[in-house]
Structures are given as structure tokens and as C-alpha cells.
Amino acid sequence: MRSHPTALGAALCVATFALAGRALAQNEWVEPPKPAPVANERPNLPADHPTLCSDRLPLCLHASTPTAAHKLVPALATLELAYRRVVFVLGWRPPAPDLSGPSAGFDVYLDNLASPWTVQPDPMTDVSYLARASAFARVREDLFDSCHLSFAFSAALARAGIYAIDAAANDQLANASATYLGTLAEPCPGAFLAGIDDFQASPQLAVSNPAHDDGRGAVLFPWFLQDSRGRGGPPDLLHALWALSPQPPPKDSATLLNEPDFLDAVATLATDTRRSLPDLWLDFAVARAFAGNRDDGIHLPDTRFLDSAGAVRFEWSVPYASLPRRLAPRFPVEPSGASYVWLSLGDAPKNAGLGFRAEWEPPDVFRFALVLVDAQGQTLSRHNPVSQERGTSAEANLETLEGAAGLIVVATNTGSVLRDIAFDPDNHPYTARSYAVSLFAQ
Structure with missing residues (x-):
């Protein structure tokens, strides 16, 4: 990633998004409502299932079987390190306090999943100002002894942080952003190369199409936004865009209106930089042509290591x-x-x-x-x-x-x-x- 003086980057970010906030407030948003987060079923585990909570950070780890109990100690150390990297080093929003789970911290369940990680929201409890929610994660338990576990923890923490910002966030764009945070916190190419390869093999699909592993494969889009438009340390711009996208809580607590959404914030950013959202889509499309082993050092210079997996079809x-x-x-x-x-x-x-x-x-x-x-x-x-x-x-x-x-x-x-x-x-x-x-x- 490009580096810039932190103070200058922060000043530019504040100035840009002060303008963006006013522009967003002047728009009228029209979109069908979506259901507010309801009680998602957590893994059906016995009351005495193996659990280990951190005494330093708001984190709890749960094993699905007694035979996995021996993994909790090293896994919790990995989870704590991922939290420090995502929240303390990268400055990402931490998961919201959990008022409905078995613990007040962020609960992570080691489970048998098709995907390496998934995050689901809890019912909203804080409706005082913005629609936001706590969340819990499920991480595949067979990821031990590799960087895949730390990557999955990092991405899950980032996704829970987006729920703490905006409970109505588009799942695919949020998962793409969380995956990008995972690449920063834990460089583990094997954890995301296949998703990028599939994304580049089907460039005709929308960036937010669920076919991209529910958004995890679309990591190049937030990567491009931060790399081309960011001015401070990563992920300053991405965090600011999400911070601009939440909305007030629903009056009846049953529906959410995801407007303004993440792309509305991106469109306002483009306008404030004397561009347009169509300009940005074209710039991103051009950048995709130079990802991986086609890198020219200009468009997505940090993706050269992707090699042929980054090559677009x-x-x-x-x-x-x-x-x-x-x-x-x-x-x-x-x-x-x-x-x-x-x-x-x-x-x-x-x-x-x-x-x-x-x-x-x-x-x-x-x-x-x-x-x-x-x-x-x-x-x-x-x-x-x-x-x-x-x-x-x-x-x-x-x-x-x-x-x-x-x-x-x-x-x-x-x-x-x-x-x-x-x-x-x-x-x-x-x-x-x-x-x-x-x-x-x-």
C-alpha cells in the first residue's frame, strides 16, 4: 500500500467526508425496506460445551465438540492477535458489545462450515441513534496450523465491526470489505486467491453479486478504492465510507432501509473529487485488467503476487x-x-x-x-x-x-x-x- 504522512491523510479525509456527509444528507432515498436483524440461531451446543474467554479482550471462543477443547488455548491466542491487528493497528471498528449471547464479548464458534468464516447479526438492542447490531461468528474448525485461521478470525472481526456501524449493510459489499481487512491483518494468499480467481473469471457479474462467494471474492473492489483513493494508512478511506453509510433505526424495529448505502457514499466521494460513479466503475474495470501478473505498476500495483489468479478473462x-x-x-x-x-x-x-x-x-x-x-x-x-x-x-x-x-x-x-x-x-x-x-x- 502507498504510505502518506498520517496527519496530512487524516486532514484530507476529514475535509473530504465533511463535504460528503452534507451531500448525502440532501438526498432522498427510495428503496424497498428489508427485515431488521432477528434472532439468528447459534450453533446448538450443550450448556457445558468447551468455552474459553479472554481476560484481556472482549472475546470468547466456543468448541463444537469436546475433542476440540485442546485447540481453544492456541486458537484464542490467534483470535486475540487478530483483534489487536484489526482494531488496534488498522483502527477498524470493534464488534459491538453482545447483550444477547452467552457472553458480553464477541462470540466465535468453531464449527463445520462450507465457508471458512461467516458472521451473523444479533437483534438490534441499541436503537438510540443508528441502526447497528452486535454479531457472532462461525469459523471452520479445520483451519488450524495454518495462516487460514488467523485470516478467518481477522475477516470475521472486520465483518462484525461493519454490523456495529450499519446493521443494514449489503452483505456482499461488507464481506468484500471484511476480506480486504483480512488481507491486511494476515497476509495469507491461500485464503483468498481462489475467490479472486473466480471473481476475475466472471467479470461480467456485478461487484455485489452473491455468486462471488457471497462477496468474499470481490475483494479487489475495496482494494481498488483504498489503493487509488485513500490518503492515509490503510484502511482509512474504507472505514470512512462505511461510517457514512448507516441510517437511523426503523420506527417499528422490523424493517431497515439501507439508504444511504455504501455505494451512495462512494458516489458522493466520486462527486467530491470531481468524478462520477460511472467514472469510478470505468476506472475499476480498467484496473481489473492490470491485476496479478498483468500488473503495470500503476493500477493495482500491490496485486502482482496474485500472479495468474488475478488475470481477468x-x-x-x-x-x-x-x-x-x-x-x-x-x-x-x-x-x-x-x-x-x-x-x-x-x-x-x-x-x-x-x-x-x-x-x-x-x-x-x-x-x-x-x-x-x-x-x-x-x-x-x-x-x-x-x-x-x-x-x-x-x-x-x-x-x-x-x-x-x-x-x-x-x-x-x-x-x-x-x-x-x-x-x-x-x-x-x-x-x-x-x-x-x-x-x-x-
Whole structure:
């Protein structure tokens, strides 16, 4: 991660989000309500099941079987270390005090799960100001003797911290953020490489699509936000965005209105930095093309270690000599999703140029970027054809391709221009739209 002077970063963060808070307060939010957290069933364990609580931190660890009792002491030490890293070092919000569980601390149950970790909220007890809740975690008990356990504890603590900020938070975006915190607290590539690989293999899906391991695989999105827009130590920006997204508690304590939500805070940040949310989706789509072993040192420079797991899937790879071509993706693209085409320029004649035209399905608006790269994969230039807000096509001409080994055509669906069907991560299922690009030799 990039480092900056802490005082300067804090000042910039405060100034930016003071403006953002006022902007968010001036909006009217329209979204169907969702149920407030209800009593989630905790693991059905005997009253005398093995339990070990910390005498230094608000943490309790529970074993599902007596045979796992011997693991509690080393596991609690790992959990305490994860808490110190997430809360004390990274400055993340700690889990809210638990007023309904077997202990007042954050309860973690070692269990047999399909996922390495999961966090569920308790019923809201503090409704004095904001809708927030305590939570408990379940962590797979077979993660011992590896960094996977510390990673799972760290991610679970971060997710519980988001419940302490916003009980209505979108599960997928919250899980993505928690996974990112896990990568900072416990660098354990084996714990998240598969999720990123799946995420990059299906770039056409929305960032918040539950198909990304319920959001855990979408870790590149909060990674990108913090890496490209953060100004202090990680994760200052990410924490500030979540802190801006909670809402007052429901009057009847039965429904929550997740507005403003995390993406509303992101949109306000983009506006305050003289950008827009569609600009940000396009920037993220471009950055995804340079993750892992395609890193160019500019877009996501801290992801080089992901190697091929970070490489995004391209829809087409065609040579310049085959132009003109009209290309369409195999899969339509959901809002916030992306699609990629590679044009090899190795056989392009000297002084060659390129004509570009794109068309897409309304009422969504697609944005495009044309990125020229050299033989080493370094970015030479980027061109953004203008997409009109209510248009369905965009055009551009590149007069020179000199020095370029290839061209990446990046497409992203920025969502509908119609307010009643605008993209909202909580409104499933998402409607995917398709596009087509035409490339002409000049």
C-alpha cells in the first residue's frame, strides 16, 4: 500500500467526508425496506460445551465438540492477535458489545462450515441513534496450523465491526470489505486467491453479486478504492465510507432501509473529487485488467503476487489484420460488471490507426476505455470515448498506434439512467445488458 504522512491523510479525509456527509444528507432515498436483524440461531451446543474467554479482550471462543477443547488455548491466542491487528493497528471498528449471547464479548464458534468464516447479526438492542447490531461468528474448525485461521478470525472481526456501524449493510459489499481487512491483518494468499480467481473469471457479474462467494471474492473492489483513493494508512478511506453509510433505526424495529448505502457514499466521494460513479466503475474495470501478473505498476500495483489468479478473462483476442470486426460478448454485463477485448497490434502496419464504435442495450449506459499497452504490458495511453447519458452508442478514432503491442477495449455497465430501476446492490436479481463493438483499420 502507498504510505502518506498520517496527519496530512487524516486532514484530507476529514475535509473530504465533511463535504460528503452534507451531500448525502440532501438526498432522498427510495428503496424497498428489508427485515431488521432477528434472532439468528447459534450453533446448538450443550450448556457445558468447551468455552474459553479472554481476560484481556472482549472475546470468547466456543468448541463444537469436546475433542476440540485442546485447540481453544492456541486458537484464542490467534483470535486475540487478530483483534489487536484489526482494531488496534488498522483502527477498524470493534464488534459491538453482545447483550444477547452467552457472553458480553464477541462470540466465535468453531464449527463445520462450507465457508471458512461467516458472521451473523444479533437483534438490534441499541436503537438510540443508528441502526447497528452486535454479531457472532462461525469459523471452520479445520483451519488450524495454518495462516487460514488467523485470516478467518481477522475477516470475521472486520465483518462484525461493519454490523456495529450499519446493521443494514449489503452483505456482499461488507464481506468484500471484511476480506480486504483480512488481507491486511494476515497476509495469507491461500485464503483468498481462489475467490479472486473466480471473481476475475466472471467479470461480467456485478461487484455485489452473491455468486462471488457471497462477496468474499470481490475483494479487489475495496482494494481498488483504498489503493487509488485513500490518503492515509490503510484502511482509512474504507472505514470512512462505511461510517457514512448507516441510517437511523426503523420506527417499528422490523424493517431497515439501507439508504444511504455504501455505494451512495462512494458516489458522493466520486462527486467530491470531481468524478462520477460511472467514472469510478470505468476506472475499476480498467484496473481489473492490470491485476496479478498483468500488473503495470500503476493500477493495482500491490496485486502482482496474485500472479495468474488475478488475470481477468477476455471475451475476444483478435489480430489487427483481421479488421474490420464486429464483436459481442458471450455473456451480457450486469451493472458494475465489466467485459474485455484484446486487439493484437503486432501485425499492424506503420502509421496505422483505429476506428471504434460501440452500441449497447438501453436503458443502461455503458462506458468504454481504449488502453494502448507496449510489449512489456505498460500503459502507453488511455482514451475514453464519450457515452451520452441517454445514448446507446459511442465512437472514437485513434490516429496513431505507434509503439503499442496491443489494445485493451474495456467495457463496463454503469447501470440504468431510469431512477426507478437504477442499480442498487440490495435489489436482486440484477438485469444484465449486452453490447457490441466494431473495430476498423485506418
